[in-house]
Amino acid sequence: MIHKDYNSNMDIVISGILPHSSIASELARQAAKAAPTLFQKLENSKGTVHLLDPNETGCTPFEYWQLEHHQFTPAGQQNHAAGLGPLYSPHSHNRDQPVWLLELAHIALGASNATLLTADDLVISESESLALFESAQVVFSESPFKLLQHGTCRWHIEVPPDMVLPSLSPNVIASGYLNNWWPQDAQSRLLRKLLNALQVEWHEHPVNQERQQKNRPLINGAWVFGGATPSQLQAATAVTPPRLLQQLETSHRKQDWGQWLAILAKLEQDVFSPLLANKDDRLVLTGYDRLVVVTPGRMPVWLGKLLNRNQQWKDWWCQ
Template sequence: MQIVLPGALPDAAIASELASHMEKSAPRFTGWLGRAQAAVTSADPAETFCTPYEYWLLRHHGFEARAGQRASAGLAALLARETGAASELGEPLWLAQLVHVAPARDGAALIPASELAITPEESALLLEAAGDFLADSGFAITPFDTTHWRVGPPPEYRPACASPALVSITSVNDWWTQDAEGRPWRRLVNELQMLWFDHPVNQAREARGLRPVNSLWLYGGARPSQLGTPDAAGNGEPPRVLRGLQGPALVQDWGSWLQELERLEHEEFAALPDMPRLVLTGRDRIVELSPGRKGFLARLLAPRKQDWRRWCSGHD
């Protein structure tokens, strides 16, 4: 079994202080950490253009970026694989996610489709309304699923795009580049934002207390053929992803984070007879843990009990 815990690596500034509280809240879990063999991987979003969890997922599926591509380029192809959507293996796959963009203290904030409750009818009506603007834009757009549209960009258009998930936890301004290459897409998005401002779909959504769907976020660009065979670390069983630590970690609410860790200890970890393989992610790192060696050499070769505190706090 393999368990993935996004947000399980606390920020370096607080990790040492949290360690003793972690041992009290989750003794079984921290016991696993103390006996495990750890492999630490850098996952700086400034380099990958995606969240550390997304980067791990791409690695898990054997994605190989090509020259000039960021890791995030594989996310559209990965979504197609996970949903079983039809896609040409040898053709780049670009997707635009339907999102909400709103003013924020540090520029603009993106609310991803997963938080918008978009219906198939709303998606279809917004795409229909965009038809006149698409004709002269250089972009071909067709439905992909309820919350995504497939994008055919102009020839030689290959921007590096951050994932919607990463943008949603940072700032649109950090990733909305103003270079000349991106001008055609920016122009199209600006036109659609004005078109959708008072569209009946959004008027109806606001009447129901929902945020309007007022923008698109482009990402992807890799070919589905760049994905490999999923890693078999879980003996063929798909990894279990437990996301409860992610929210508190993002807002640095470490009290709630410890409460969630304690809940996981009692409701998830306590029932397991043996340590599973674990994947922990933080802001810019991934730690993959496998059970320590067994046998007569175990005590000799086992990591020191406190080693987990070092890699947990980024001192690896």
């Protein structure tokens, strides 16, 4: 659990800033050159590493931080990803009703693997989503699941109360191969059957025919996650709301490190210089399986340089 001291200083959360361990050492120098303001702050700060295995949490470290920020408490066999249902749907009326979400997606089939693009990657219009929602009603009518509410990127669904399903964030799925994440238990097979039926229904749908003509990724699949109730989350109590910087997420998820460096340089130019001026603000940095909380160092800069402490950030950056 990540403890938070609730004071007037601000948390600055930069998601997707920590590269995958296989490339982190190689990118360290380039990243420090692209964003000198950020890395000067790291040089005189203390970093506390939290290793967060997506196989256990079911979500990304950034999503884990968001859930911790709302003091989410998993119940029973739930993992943290179960809390993404109410987190992404904060206006659910019944606080004791489990919130399950279906997120529209693109599933790309390769020779031996399938990959997933999330709704964030697809730029879905309201009219496209509504047309697909109406066609999905037919598929859902023949299943134990029920469509409840339409949203542009995510729809509310009802899962049978006696059905126990695992929850996995689509953002985690999109970071790897879909084959590696599909649950294989008997109850999940019903969900797989439903999602396969949706793929068939949408294969020649007019929405996708039009998207194909415009050379845009098809909305040809979906992913279901959630299961926690709104009562398991609490209202955030920080005096100063955190500042969330999510611009690096897409390139980090795609492991497009050239684009990642370009976005990092733009953040340096547009955001970091004024934002990081307050030396007492805390940084929260996230990657694929790690979260690092960076707190201001109390050691004078000259002494840190003398003891070579200004290079300590590389120890956790390259883990």
